[in-house]
Amino acid sequence: MILNSPLLEIKNLQVSINNNKILQDLNLVINKGEIHAIMGPNGSGKSTFSKILAGHPAYSVLSGDIIFKGSSILNLDPEERSHLGIFLAFQYPIEIPGVSNEDFLRLAYNSKQKFYNKPEVDPLEFLTIISEKLELVKMSSLFLSRNVNEGFSGGEKKRNEILQMILLDSELSILDETDSGLDIDALKIISNGINNFMNPTKSIILITHYQRLLEYINPTYVHVMQNGKIIKTGCAELAKELENKGYEWL
């Protein structure tokens, strides 16, 4: 990998599902240390874009390329992309009945350890590791024994996503509407978590509808997506403009 090369580079990406084109000619370069916000009207392809980056099997890439850390990831399975450092915080985190959060988190952590030929941790060691991270998103340890996302409130689910992001220490984190459905207090906790996590070796893609989140997290760039294309790119000011004027004027 060449020094200072971008962390993520998307070149002329075209994607379809059931013969419908949903992304066209998408280009994007993200360097380490940058936060990119992606905004846009409903149905513009933002969530789809995040799933494609994570390797969801439903979508087929027609042409173009996704380069992560210098090499194409188009042929990699979702779990390999995860191990390489791509994390997706889901807009609607999935409930998994019967599987405790603690087991789930430990298994995810150990899968990554194994991938990098590092020793897997036992439940006791893991408890030490996870307790520290819980603190960062202000979650009680009681929540470890609950089933993954089952019966969680909207805010708890989103905090759980951020907890996983911190635990897996991902380099590229895609946060899909992590702010939606949060009250002000939860929004502050989550934004703090994200800001503390962020450093010059990492990058974040924030998908959001609202300028509100961007008051807590300062984006390097703001992109507007429409019909599967990025139609405008600007700095943080653009988000404020969009908040006032909507998307019609673009």
Added chain:
Amino acid sequence: MVNQSNKVLNKDITKLVNQTYQYGFSTIIEKDIIKKGLNEKTIHLISQKKKETKFLLNFRLKAYKKWKQMPEPEWAYLKFPQLNYQDVIYYSAPKSQKKLKDLSQVDPELLRTFEKLGISLTEQKRLANVAVDIVFDSVSIGTTFQEELNKHGVIFSSISEAVDEYPELIEKYLGSVVPIGDNYFSALNSAVFTDGSFCYIPQDTVCPLDLSTYFRINDQKSGQFERTLIISEKNSQVNYLEGCTAPQYDTNQLHAAVVELIALENANIKYSTVQNWYSGNEFGKGGVYNFVTKRGLCSGLNSKILWTQIETGSSITWKYPSCLMLGDNSQGEFYSVALTNNYQQADTGTKMIHIGKNTRSRIISKGISAGKSKNSYRGLVNITNKALGARNYSQCDSLLIGNLSNANTFPFLSVQNSTTKIEHEASTSKIGEEQIFYFLQRGICLEKAVELMISGFCRDIFTKLPLEFAAEADKLLTLKLEGSVG
């Protein structure tokens, strides 16, 4: 959008579930067979071969007469072609001249078969604290640790031996819980059963070993009709385990068993089954038709019967282990995991009949359906007018894998007094593509994800299984699902 992505995932799911059946071999062995077909002559022949008493011959003939008048039941949510009962071999036994004194006289080919199945008749089982009776096609080929059990007064033998040696117990209890004409398949069994296990636990005795029977259908055309009878006297306790496998044939084999349990005052019977009959291939060809009647009688004060079943095999399962709670304060429990894949069909559940006062029952049923299979829970909770203060708790959960499988719950409740408490909970969930994608995105591979979800789903049941069975069950379920999730 949903369709296409499901296609991708279903392919992987299918891969994971479609693990080949590892017990599908058959053993070539000299056999003593009664020509296929069923009539009064067949029954006389069976009875002759087994040198039975008048009592049993009459029992059989009476059952045969009832059976002939009964229609095949059609109420279950199962679809299968009309069975030809004249095309079944009703007696098939490994040839041996005389009664075996000990296991060293058993045909070595047979012993090798059981070694292959992972069942050793020898010392190993002693270490595991399990006494085993083995039934191969129609007859029992050996029971281990009889002497040791005898020291405690426990009788554990094949039912044929029991007929010879303890006729008074057989005459008193055989057919006392499942009467001859109870249902079509139990009537058939009563007419033609050839062997099975018999246990008798005397008063004030805790059975020192877990008792276990291993059933194997070997013959292609033979049906297996075994009969199990367990009697637990006052203040006694026993743990009973049952395992089943069959070779892989592309024709269907018939299995119609009857199990009767009798728990007297303060007695406690725990009956666990891991059923892994051959379930047919991925196109639904072949496999065992499993029509089983299992029923326990809690006849005294504080009697307790607990059924646990892990049903993973058979192309058709028709089975409702039940409890008849006659004694006051008696208890019946039923814990079940039924897993179906490919074209398997299961209609299984329980009946809890409350007659005594303050009787309690508990039903926990977990159905997992993958492939194009059908999996139904069917249960009856019947609280009679005398069963004052009776209580029941039922929980029926279904888990669907993929988009083509089918899960149903048919709970029947009949309550005839107002001092009763009944709770019923049911849920249906699905291992869907989005759940799996969630695991994958967190770096957890498909197999691990499914294993975690299945064992989470079945946890309540696994904790009820005897320890050595629990590990086996966990492994078996994962194996059975290999290739089906993705």
